[in-house]
Amino acid sequence: MKKYLIIGNGVAGTTAAQEIRKHDTQGQITMVSQENLPFYSRIKLPDFVAGLSDTDGLVIRKAQWYKDQQIDLKTGTEIVEIDHPAKSARDNNGNLYPYDSLLIASGSVSFIPPVEGSDKGNVFALRSYEDARQLEGAATSARNAVVIGGGLLGLEAAHALIKKGLQVVVVEFFDRLLPRQMDNNGALLLKKMLEAQGFEFRLDAKTRQVTGEDRVTGVELESGEVLPADLVLFSTGVRSNLALPGKLDLETDRGVIVNARMETGMDGVWAAGDVAQFDGMNFCIWPEAQEQGRVAGANMAGAHEEFQAIVPSNRLKVAGIDLGSAGEIDPNDELEKDLEQSDTLYRKLVKKDGRVIGCIMLGDTSGFNEVVKTISGK
Incomplete structure (x- = not known):
């Protein structure tokens, strides 16, 4: 019986596990995740912050699905060491996971720019369920929030905070909102529509520092303006989570370098999703991660699939x-x-x-x- 180990239970890892099971009905599939929930929707995290979704409403794959697929899911668990010559991984509790094929699908982490004061209390990022829980709790007693980053997640998070009754200012480095998705005219219309909902913006603006002693009291911009804030959210993008791949000495750039079969340069090791980089590209978006997971899972189980770069x-x-x-x-x-x-x-x-x-x-x-x-x- 072949043993498959998948590190990460996001869309790439979950899709890979599902694909493995399609091709191999008998293999032993183990998924290990630092998250405390099974596969859930990160897109819905702002709804959780706003009180529009509970924890159960975030979860995409319930516990029964893993049982039906005969997948052993280990949540709240971190793989801290991989001995690839021995085909074994060790978690933070000392448990060992032997494997024949290994998939690294550890996703991405929030990028916090080197802004002075970003380590103060009530300064957050929003990437995980735990992030959302902490942000929701802090928002309950906050009045003024500054969201740094006018991308998709930043705007949705700002909307959630407005729904909770906070005064919110969004600070964007570029001169328009959603610079990766919108042109100037479209972004201008979106800005007007959002302002009608209570949004306030500072565009073409750079953050100088987060002010306050132990806890945030404001955000100072390079222009000299100080925005009052008892809560700050950085929504300034994500980066591939390369902590574990670095221990394996895999070839990396912005992500783990993979070929069209999602194979790394190490035999028996695959990578997919936000952690992977194919043909110089690493979009860190759901459709890409899902398709890469499908290709990786099929090939781990003996198929011959190739990933075709998708339109972002x-x-x-x-x-x-x-x-x-x-x-x-x-x-x-x-x-x-x-x-x-x-x-x-x-x-x-x-x-x-x-x-x-x-x-x-x-x-x-x-x-x-x-x-x-x-x-x-x-």
Whole structure:
């Protein structure tokens, strides 16, 4: 009986486990995660902070699913050492996990820029369920919050804090919101729509320091303005979690270098999801992690699958506003485009040589999946 060890229970690790079971009905699958919950939705963490979802509402795969798939899930457990020549891993409690095939799907961690005072009390990031619990607790007694980062998670977290009754200012380094998903005109419309919901923004702004003694009292910008705050949330992106791969001496860049089969340079070791880098790319987005997990799991079980780089895309609601973005967004309007725009709508198809290569949809995302397929050439 083949033994599979998967480190991480996010979308990549969970999809890999499911795929292994499809190809190998008898193999022993063990998943180890530092998280205290089974596979859950990080996208819904702001809903938890806002009180719109409880813990059970976050969980995607309940305990019964793991039993049905004959997967041994170890939560609240950290792998601290891997002896690959012996094909064995050790956790923080001294337990050993023998394996034949190993998948590293340890995901990513929040990136906190080196801002003075970022280590003060009531300064948070939002990446895990535990982060959400702490943020929700602090928000209960807070009045003023500053969210540093105007990306997708930053805006959703700011919306959650506004729903809890806080005055919220979002500070964004770039001169527009969602710089990876929106062009200038679309971002301007989104800003107006969010301001109507109580958002306040400082764009093209850089944080100088977090002020206060032991606990935060404000955020000082490079402009000299000091924003009052008894709660600060950094939403400034994520980085691959390379703590464990570093101990294995795997080749890394922004992530663990993998080939199209999700194999690392070490025989019998795969990597997938936010921790992996393929063909120089590491988007750290759900669709990429899911497909990489599928390919890795199939190949670990003896199949011959290859990962095809996907078109980066996002489709979700930002503060209740439908948003979709994929491919080339042409932020400076240099390419051919089809445009539909109103006070509550912005739909842009970006074209090159008559072919659709990207899109932005704000306020109405109907047809988004079909457009993404067109962009992908499917």
